[in-house]
Structure formats: C-alpha cells, structure tokens
Amino acid sequence: MNCLNCTTCESDCQLKEVDTPSLFCMNCQPSEAPCIKKCPNNAFEVLGGAITINEEKCDKCMECISVCPIGAIHIN
Structure with missing residues (x-):
C-alpha cells in the first residue's frame, strides 16, 4: 500500500493501487475538484x-488521474 503523505486526513492513510478504482479524498472542495x-x-x-468513485460508472478512462493535484487516484 502506498500512503501519499498528503496530510489531508491527518492519519495513516493507506491509498493502494488496485484494479478497481477506489478513492476517499477530502483534499479539494467538491465544487472545485x-x-x-x-x-x-x-x-x-x-x-x-469526501470525494469517492462510483465503481459502476467508472470505465477506467484515466482522464481524472492527470488533473488530480495530489495524485490520489490510482487505476491499474
């Protein structure tokens, strides 16, 4: 597992790279994310x-990865 050390959640966050996209992010305001x-x-x-990904709607196009300011989105 790869913690990004973004300090956003102020805990030992463990964001991992998985085939199914997962995200629980509070870095950006949802209206500006x-x-x-x-x-x-x-x-x-x-x-x-918190911003999350609906796995049923995500087609893994990866467009979101390049715009994430903290690199929190990982899709294999």
Whole structure:
C-alpha cells in the first residue's frame, strides 16, 4: 500500500493501487475538484464531504488521474 503523505486526513492513510478504482479524498472542495469536472462518466460522488468513485460508472478512462493535484487516484 502506498500512503501519499498528503496530510489531508491527518492519519495513516493507506491509498493502494488496485484494479478497481477506489478513492476517499477530502483534499479539494467538491465544487472545485478537477477530477469531478474532468470525468466524462460522472463517476465521482460526494459522500459527507469526501470525494469517492462510483465503481459502476467508472470505465477506467484515466482522464481524472492527470488533473488530480495530489495524485490520489490510482487505476491499474
């Protein structure tokens, strides 16, 4: 597992690279999040202020990866 040491969550965050995209990010305000704006499939959702990926909507196009300011999105 690869923690990004972004200090956003102030805990020992463990973001891992997996075949199924996963994300629980609170770095960006949802209204300004580049990943949400870039996703052509509207696969990003906001749950309690955290940005997550709806795995059923994500087609792994990887458009979101290049715009993430902290490199939190990993899709194999």
